[in-house]
Amino acid sequence: MDYDFKMKTQKERTKVEDLFNYEGCKVGRGTYGHVYKAKWKETSDGKEYALKQIDGTGLSMSACREIALLRELKHQNVITLIRVFLSHTDRKVFLLIDYAEHDLWHIIKFHRAAKAAKKQVVVPRGMVKSLLYQIFDGIHYLHSNWVLHRDLKPANILVMGDGPERGRVKIADMGFARLFNAPLKPLADLDPVVVTFWYRAPELLLGARHYTKAIDIWAIGCIFAELLTSEPIFHCRQEDIKTSNPYHHDQLDRIFNVMGFPQDKDWEDIKKMPEHHTLTKDFKRSSYSTCSLAKYMDRHKIKPDSKAFHLLQKLLLMDPNKRITSEQAMQDAYFQEEPLPTQDVFAGCPIPYPKREFLTDDDQEDKSDTKRQQQQAAAQQQQQQQQQQAQQQQQQSQLQAQAQAQQQQQQQQAQQQQQQQQQHSHEPNSKRVRLSGPGGGPQPNQQVHPGQQQQQDFHQQQVAAAAAAQQQQQQQQQVQAQQMMFNQQQQNFQQRF
Amino acid sequence: MAGNFWQSSHSQQWILDRQDLIRERQYDLQILTEEEYQKVFIFFANVIQVLGEQLKLRQQVIATATVYFKRFYARNSLKNIDPLLLAPTCILLASKVEEFGVISNSRLISICQSVIKSKFSYAYTTDFPYRTNHILECEFYLLENLDCCLIVYQPYRPLLQLVQDMGHDDQLLTLSWRIVNDSLRTDVCLLYPPYQIAIACLQIACVILQKDSQKSWFAELNVDLDKVQEIVRAIVNLFELWKDWKEKDEIQMLLAKIPKPKPAPQR
Numbered sequence: 001m002d003y004d005f006k007m008k009t010q011k012e013r014t015k016v017e018d019l020f021n022y023e024g025c026k027v028g029r030g031t032y033g034h035v036y037k038a039k040w041k042e043t044s045d046g047k048e049y050a051l052k053q054i055d056g057t058g059l060s061m062s063a064c065r066e067i068a069l070l071r072e073l074k075h076q077n078v079i080t081l082i083r084v085f086l087s088h089t090d091r092k093v094f095l096l097i098d099y100a101e102h103d104l105w106h107i108i109k110f111h112r113a114a115k116a117a118k119k120q121v122v123v124p125r126g127m128v129k130s131l132l133y134q135i136f137d138g139i140h141y142l143h144s145n146w147v148l149h150r151d152l153k154p155a156n157i158l159v160m161g162d163g164p165e166r167g168r169v170k171i172a173d174m175g176f177a178r179l180f181n182a183p184l185k186p187l188a189d190l191d192p193v194v195v196t197f198w199y200r201a202p203e204l205l206l207g208a209r210h211y212t213k214a215i216d217i218w219a220i221g222c223i224f225a226e227l228l229t230s231e232p233i234f235h236c237r238q239e240d241i242k243t244s245n246p247y248h249h250d251q252l253d254r255i256f257n258v259m260g261f262p263q264d265k266d267w268e269d270i271k272k273m274p275e276h277h278t279l280t281k282d283f284k285r286s287s288y289s290t291c292s293l294a295k296y297m298d299r300h301k302i303k304p305d306s307k308a309f310h311l312l313q314k315l316l317l318m319d320p321n322k323r324i325t326s327e328q329a330m331q332d333a334y335f336q337e338e339p340l341p342t343q344d345v346f347a348g349c350p351i352p353y354p355k356r357e358f359l360t361d362d363d364q365e366d367k368s369d370t371k372r373q374q375q376q377a378a379a380q381q382q383q384q385q386q387q388q389q390a391q392q393q394q395q396q397s398q399l400q401a402q403a404q405a406q407q408q409q410q411q412q413q414a415q416q417q418q419q420q421q422q423q424h425s426h427e428p429n430s431k432r433v434r435l436s437g438p439g440g441g442p443q444p445n446q447q448v449h450p451g452q453q454q455q456q457d458f459h460q461q462q463v464a465a466a467a468a469a470q471q472q473q474q475q476q477q478q479v480q481a482q483q484m485m486f487n488q489q490q491q492n493f494q495q496r497f
Numbered sequence: 498m499a500g501n502f503w504q505s506s507h508s509q510q511w512i513l514d515r516q517d518l519i520r521e522r523q524y525d526l527q528i529l530t531e532e533e534y535q536k537v538f539i540f541f542a543n544v545i546q547v548l549g550e551q552l553k554l555r556q557q558v559i560a561t562a563t564v565y566f567k568r569f570y571a572r573n574s575l576k577n578i579d580p581l582l583l584a585p586t587c588i589l590l591a592s593k594v595e596e597f598g599v600i601s602n603s604r605l606i607s608i609c610q611s612v613i614k615s616k617f618s619y620a621y622t623t624d625f626p627y628r629t630n631h632i633l634e635c636e637f638y639l640l641e642n643l644d645c646c647l648i649v650y651q652p653y654r655p656l657l658q659l660v661q662d663m664g665h666d667d668q669l670l671t672l673s674w675r676i677v678n679d680s681l682r683t684d685v686c687l688l689y690p691p692y693q694i695a696i697a698c699l700q701i702a703c704v705i706l707q708k709d710s711q712k713s714w715f716a717e718l719n720v721d722l723d724k725v726q727e728i729v730r731a732i733v734n735l736f737e738l739w740k741d742w743k744e745k746d747e748i749q750m751l752l753a754k755i756p757k758p759k760p761a762p763q764r
Contacts, residue, residue, distance in 0.1 A: 001577070001578050001579070001582070001631075001634070001635065001638070001758055002576050002577045002578065002758035002759055003758070003759050003760055003761045003762065004759060005573070005576070005577035005578070005758070006761075009638065009641065013641070058633055058636070059590070059593065059636060059637075059640065060593075061593045061596075061599055064590070064593040064594050064647065065593070065594065065596065067640075067645050067647065068594045068645075068647035068648050069648070071506055071645050071646060071647065071648070072504075072505055072506055072648050074504065084640075084645050086637045086640065086641060088634070088637055091633070091637070145501065
């Protein structure tokens with residue numbers, strides 16, 4: 001290699017540490033490496049970036065794939081690669097990407113902790129729907145470009161915090177992502193086992209050798225269920241992630257315990273699965289005769305006649321050939337039903353979740369079960385302080401409320417009325433205050449449902465009507481408040497256009 | 498990204514302008530004639546091909562490696578990095594990107610050594626001089642110079658579709674596939690989108706096989722026929738050059754002539 005060429009490129013090359021402050025700002029640790037929260041040194045715009053330092057030295061195959069794919073992908077719901085830094089002296093690779101303050105793993109953890117402490121988290125009624133819609137939007141983009149994610153799980157679904165892209169989903173961690181149009185090797189040969197067990201589709205657990213779009217769809221179904229209930233639907237004792245055998249008895253048992261054992265007609269090709277003989281040896285259909293997804297979700301207060309449940313059922317079909325595509329999912333009735341999905345998943349409301357904390361080097365963020373429980377206790381404490389005000393609000397945890405039956409609301413009516421009075425006496429409606437504040441509104445929306453524009457007029461009429469009838473039942477007021485909120489946000493949206 | 502070519506980095510950054518290419522090569526073309534320059538690249542395309550075959554790589558990976566190689570020198574003089582070092586580096590990077598599974602560093606080096614000795618002894622009288630650390634260092638420089646654009650679209654997939662559309666013909670597919678391989682010895686992969694290259698290669702194959710009946714099929718294609726003709730000309734020129742070229746007699750002289758990297762000054 002030419003000396004002058006080396007010197008010249010060395011001079012032109014900017015070092016990541018010269019451009020960015022990130023020391024002591026580690027916010028994440030994964031199998032891939034460390035993630036730091038970084039800010040420009042020179043400019044003081046305060047814009048935050050995530051700097052991902054890839055583990056090990058040099059260009060691993062997964063680093064290569066991640067760079068190659070992210071360099072090409074451009075979608076508002078897929079993380080953007082801004083720049084790659086190569087540190088020649090220590091052979092380290094850094095990726096500069098969007099900084100997202102939140103992710104579904106932390107969000108769900110927060111809700112779990114709140115649930116355990118019988119606290120309520122105030123979020124927009126349509127938040128789960130908005131999250132899910134944007135996940136599908138991003139995955140549809142990946143799938144139509146023949147890219148499979150293959151490692152979808154809550155930790156990989158990021159959500160932008162306050163800022164120009166507030167409340168926008170970003171699908172991340174594409175290290176495992178593969179092109180699947182004419183793969184040069186059977187995809188299963190590269191990493192035998194890649195998707196975290198809980199989100200792994202049954203065909204993978206039965207030894208499927210080719211990854212498909214349907215595998216990502218199953219994982220989204222799992223995430224959807226977890227968003228609705230705050231519990232991982234196929235929770236199972238975790239073992240070593242890198243086992244070479246895809247067959248996993250306990251995980252299958254867990255799936256059957258929730259879903260029931262598949263009938264022959266439900267999944268005809270199950271007989272062709274490589275591990276089918278092990279399956280028939282290890283499992284008896286009769287052990288799961290009383291199990292069904294409807295029962296499971298009903299136990300978690302998701303009614304089997306709700307649109308949310310109907311969609312979930314189509315995502316969590318055991319037969320991969322029957323699972324719906326991301327495109328079909330985006331057309332689902334669930335997304336046409338109010339509340340409609342919003343571009344800002346927080347719909348302009350204050351974000352109740354804490355910001356990422358900095359990690360020290362020995363404080364590894366372990367996502368195993370035991371650690372989860374410890375963290376949960378800690379999170380509860382933290383949350384208690386943050387939620388003291390919020391808990392008084394009559395609007396219950398809307399993450400669940402959107403699917404909760406009205407019946408239940410009525411039962412709680414008396415109690416809520418009390419709370420409401422309290423709230424009105426010494427606390428302004430924080431949501432509305434925030435909504436009118438600067439920067440709180442949603443972004444110009446290219447992806448929101450086409451029906452939304454028409455819906456808007458409808459809303460305004462309703463609000464006017466509701467405003468005229470001030471002294472109605474509490475339940476109606478609740479609806480009204482939500483619609484007001486939605487409407488303000490719509491107006492805001494219109495102004496921005 | 499097998500998705501949309503028009504939104505790819507290949508389309509947006511790496512379809513180069515011919516004038517631009519000539520300008521970038523000015524330094525090297527003061528030392529080599531244009532024909533000699535092309536012959537050097539034919540030789541190294543062969544080196545990459547043989548290395549790839551020895552490593553049992555698929556043609557797609559070999560083609561990607563060759564395009565990396567050509568892209569690097571589209572922006573750099575031959576002096577900057579010894580092409581004998583860059584060739585295996587391109588293979589290494591392409592095999593990672595094209596998901597072929599990892600080639601171990603030691604295997605790559607030993608294949609380089611044996612290939613230079615057994616297949617290219619007419620060009621190199623000394624052993625393959627590089628080690629793993631050279632290749633890994635070079636890989637970073639390559640990635641930088643490619644501006645991290647690693648996904649390369651190749652003419653093979655559009656070719657398959659075109660042949661299918663024409664009414665599948667094995668003989669035609671085999672020949673046009675080979676012509677696509679040959680096209681890697683020209684600059685067309687730097688200048689034209691892959692589907693145009695596929696059409697041009699198919700057209701040449703039809704002429705060779707005297708499939709006159711396909712003329713109407715070509716006429717109905719919605720494609721810039723001038724561009725296709727430019728590609729055809731470039732590939733036919735290659736065949737002409739090949740006909741009279743005695744590579745084994747000339748290559749040592751050519752390799753001696755190319756500008757060489759200067760090592761770091763001794764301290």
